[in-house]
Amino acid sequence: MKKKTHNRNLKALIITLIILTVLSVFSQAENSLVSSGVNTLTKGLFRVSARAAASADSATREELLRENEELKRENASLRAQLSEYIDTKAENERLWSYYGLKKENPSYQVVPGNVIRRDVNDDFYAFTLDVGTALGVRVGAPVITENGLVGWVSQADAAACKVKTILSPDTKASVTDKQSGDSGVLSGSVSLCENHLTAMTKLAESHQVKEGDMIVTAGTGGVYPAGLLVGQVQSIEFNKYDASRYAVIKPYEDVSSITAAAVITDFDSKGKVVKSDAK
Amino acid sequence: MRSKRVFFRRLAFALEVILLWVLQSTPKLLPELYGAKPFLLLSAALAMSACEEVIPSMIWGAVCGALSDISSSGTVGFFSIAFALVCFAQASLLDTYLNRNILTSGVLSLGSVAAVIGLYFVFFRLFAGVPDCGTLFVRRYLLRMAYTFICYIPLYFLNRFLRKTFS
Numbered sequence: 001m002k003k004k005t006h007n008r009n010l011k012a013l014i015i016t017l018i019i020l021t022v023l024s025v026f027s028q029a030e031n032s033l034v035s036s037g038v039n040t041l042t043k044g045l046f047r048v049s050a051r052a053a054a055s056a057d058s059a060t061r062e063e064l065l066r067e068n069e070e071l072k073r074e075n076a077s078l079r080a081q082l083s084e085y086i087d088t089k090a091e092n093e094r095l096w097s098y099y100g101l102k103k104e105n106p107s108y109q110v111v112p113g114n115v116i117r118r119d120v121n122d123d124f125y126a127f128t129l130d131v132g133t134a135l136g137v138r139v140g141a142p143v144i145t146e147n148g149l150v151g152w153v154s155q156a157d158a159a160a161c162k163v164k165t166i167l168s169p170d171t172k173a174s175v176t177d178k179q180s181g182d183s184g185v186l187s188g189s190v191s192l193c194e195n196h197l198t199a200m201t202k203l204a205e206s207h208q209v210k211e212g213d214m215i216v217t218a219g220t221g222g223v224y225p226a227g228l229l230v231g232q233v234q235s236i237e238f239n240k241y242d243a244s245r246y247a248v249i250k251p252y253e254d255v256s257s258i259t260a261a262a263v264i265t266d267f268d269s270k271g272k273v274v275k276s277d278a279k
Numbered sequence: 280m281r282s283k284r285v286f287f288r289r290l291a292f293a294l295e296v297i298l299l300w301v302l303q304s305t306p307k308l309l310p311e312l313y314g315a316k317p318f319l320l321l322s323a324a325l326a327m328s329a330c331e332e333v334i335p336s337m338i339w340g341a342v343c344g345a346l347s348d349i350s351s352s353g354t355v356g357f358f359s360i361a362f363a364l365v366c367f368a369q370a371s372l373l374d375t376y377l378n379r380n381i382l383t384s385g386v387l388s389l390g391s392v393a394a395v396i397g398l399y400f401v402f403f404r405l406f407a408g409v410p411d412c413g414t415l416f417v418r419r420y421l422l423r424m425a426y427t428f429i430c431y432i433p434l435y436f437l438n439r440f441l442r443k444t445f446s
Contacts, residue, residue, distance in 0.1 A: 006375070012333075012337065013337060013363070016337055016338065016363055017360060017364075020355065020360050023355040023359070024356045024359070027353075027354040027355045027356075028354050032354060034355055035349050035353040035354065038349050045297075045301060046301065046304065052305075053305045053306060053308040115306055117306070117350060118304060119304070119350055119351050120303050120304065121399065122351070128350075169409055169410060189410055190412075190414050191411055191414055194314070194418065257306075
């Protein structure tokens with residue numbers, strides 16, 4: 001009897017493993033049905049929980065009631081203001097600084113999104129946005145916040161996309177020092193990620209990068225538009241393994257606490273390799 | 280009557296899995312231990328396999344693993360297979376050779392947590408050539424294993440309670 005049960009269990013295990021392997025093969029494609037379906041069904045739930053977690057630091061009920069009364073009085077006085085001023089203020093709050101970026105760079109196609117999930121298994125603060133291929137998001141697209149570049153889209157399905165941050169060693173972006181003109185490659189590392197820092201590697205021997213310099217994307221590879229803010233040089237270090245120098249960069253945005261970001265789905269020099277003017 | 284109880288027990292497990300998936304993935308919700316967060320779905324799958332028969336344990340493991348895969352990589356793969364295997368192994372051992380109690384299931388679960396998270400590290404960090412793997416393992420993965428196992432303990436008692444209530 002025991003042997004019969006054991007055999008039945010083994011058969012069930014083999015069948016389950018075969019099903020999982022087949023599912024795995026079919027879910028490998030970009031925009032797979034499995035992840036699109038699950039993300040579409042659960043997007044609402046994750047949005048609610050992400051918003052609830054973000055507002056967990058908010059004030060107590062009494063403080064909120066008091067604030068509500070004050071706001072009602074203030075609102076009544078604001079109604080007396082010119083309607084044009086109110087419309088302009090509401091428009092600025094809604095449009096966010098991404099559209100300021102778009103005004104300076106009209107070729108940018110920007111899709112704003114909210115962070116709905118963070119992968120517990122990722123060591124470099126990867127997150128999931130609630131925008132996907134249905135809105136034009138593609139793998140490799142740069143992801144920004146109002147403070148600058150924060151990552152790139154590593155996976156995308158119809159309803160959501162996963163973003164790897166600039167703290168990850170998988171990130172390879174050509175960057176330039178605004179002050180000295182030196183170019184390098186932005187890439188993260190495990191040791192720097194602990195302190196929410198990243199690195200500008202492949203510095204030339206004759207580089208003139210110094211502390212406090214501003215680092216921006218070079219735009220030479222056709223993957224990232226030129227001029228996106230990245231961070232500030234914190235120090236210049238020596239890599240004992242390959243005898244090269246690299247700059248430790250403190251990103252302008254704290255990628256571990258982002259709650260919203262935008263994906264640049266298109267820009268003028270996308271896909272075009274441009275010769276760098278940098279040193 | 281029995282099938283009704285089984286249905287409610289499985290419904291309770293399903294709600295538990297969804298709730299833990301949301302808890303695990305929501306930013307800033309769970310406290311971090313030096314940057315490490317617990318792998319709640321793994322804790323839940325092992326807690327269920329400590330209380331359930333072999334085939335249901337394996338299926339719950341596969342479901343928890345599939346949800347972890349979708350959060351992590353967007354594709355069903357490593358976690359679904361790994362969870363199904365460890366849950367099957369744990370449930371089989373508890374069903375045939377060992378007594379079902381907190382001590383034996385705790386030891387088995389500790390080994391399972393170490394195996395799954397360790398294998399993930401080996402395949403997706405070490406073999407992938409991520410630099411400074413040693414630092415990563417010591418500072419993040421060991422803590423993640425410990426945190427995941429700590430979360431297993433209350434889930435074991437919860438699932439045992441659900442099993443007793445709906446059996």
